[in-house]
Amino acid sequence: MTTTEEDAAAAPGASRVLVLNSGSSSVKYQLLDMRDHSRLASGLVERIGEETSRLVHTPPAGGGGQVRERLGRFPDHEAALRAAAEELAADGLGLDSPELAAIGHRVVHGGLRFTEPTVITDEVLKEIERLVPVAPLHNPANITGIRTAQALRPDLPQVAVFDTAFHTTMPEYAARYAIDVETADAHRIRRYGFHGTSHAYVSRKTAELLGRAPKDVNVIVLHLGNGASASAVAGGRCVETSMGLTPLEGLVMGTRSGDIDPAVTFHLKRVAGMSADEIDVLLNKKSGLVGLCGDNDMREIRRRIDEGDARAALAFDIYVHRLKKYIGAYSAVLGRVDAVVFTAGVGENSSPVREAAIGGLEELGLVVDADLNAVRSGEPRLISPDYARVAVAVVPTDEELEIANQTFALVDN
Structure with a gap:
């Protein structure tokens, strides 16, 4: 029943x-x-x-x-x-x-x-x-x-x-891939986005942290766990996100490549003789940080960097470079950014990632205070100085609470 x-x-x-x-x-x-x-x-x-x-x-x-x-x-x-x-x-x-x-x-x-x-x-x-x-x-x-x-x-x-629901507010020009429309529609090929419960919860909590209503705030959310995604949220509505048809697109992740020239797949099939399934495993399970340096735990990567490990340092730099690209791109998409917020396992706990991702973006109004960034806390908090034009925040995600809230709101009648 x-x-x-x-x-x-x-x-x-x-x-x-x-x-x-x-x-x-x-x-x-x-x-x-x-x-x-x-x-x-x-x-x-x-x-x-x-x-x-x-x-x-x-x-x-x-x-x-x-x-x-x-x-x-x-x-x-x-x-x-x-x-x-x-x-x-x-x-x-x-x-x-x-x-x-x-x-x-x-x-x-x-x-x-x-x-x-x-x-x-x-x-x-x-x-x-x-x-x-x-x-x-x-x-x-x-x-x-x-x-x-x-x-x-x-x-x-x-x-x-x-997971995809929060991202259904993306405008069609952001959700569509530039491929033949009939083929795309026949096979449901478009950008759906994922981690939606986290992006919804964190963007709303960031507005609360700023003392403003979600409808008045534009936020870039960086959900950085083993899986990682970014979103641009304008007035409480998602207008762009980094994951696409599947969770493979976008940021560098623990084991996923993120953005890659699609012709790489054809090249691997033709030159390396790899099957579609083998390429799928490569890009989803053997790429990202683990493919670059053999580790997908950011704590271990930082330890190796401190010991002078060049592969770990390169993996970290590639990871951060992709973050910067998305912060810059989503700043352009939003036009006005009120906050950039870090969440999930890496986002909440890795101060070096936050410092490196924001470093050099002063022209965008982004600055991190070193002392505030070093604080370990399970509470939502600002890590930018008071004078910063754009707030930088750490907001712990709570996807289970978001699911419970949405569930209870639907049945409590």
């Missing part, structure tokens, strides 16, 4: 949302109380389908419970989610609780149809399946998570929150 839109309202008084992020061999989950946005519990099941799987569960803070770990074999996502449900039940937070209002699912690709959070019906699920060809690594895992959750709680509203 699939939840219908007519039955999508949360039970009266229910205030909890379970957020599920289902990957090809993993499931991340968080249970949040939407009355105060507190995290009641969270966990990760990884290596699903392998001989030895692992579940790590973090119980409610302040309850005196310890992080619990289970090793065993979870053959599929249903077994993994049932194990996660058992851990939640052990904390008195079972999925049968009347306080559970909905389950929110991260779905990577929503195409052009899904521009906002959507209650999952049979037709919605079919459309997500139709988008598998443009998201072959992500949407199948998301679908598996949805179906498993539906089996566990068929009576509960299930909501899809799409």
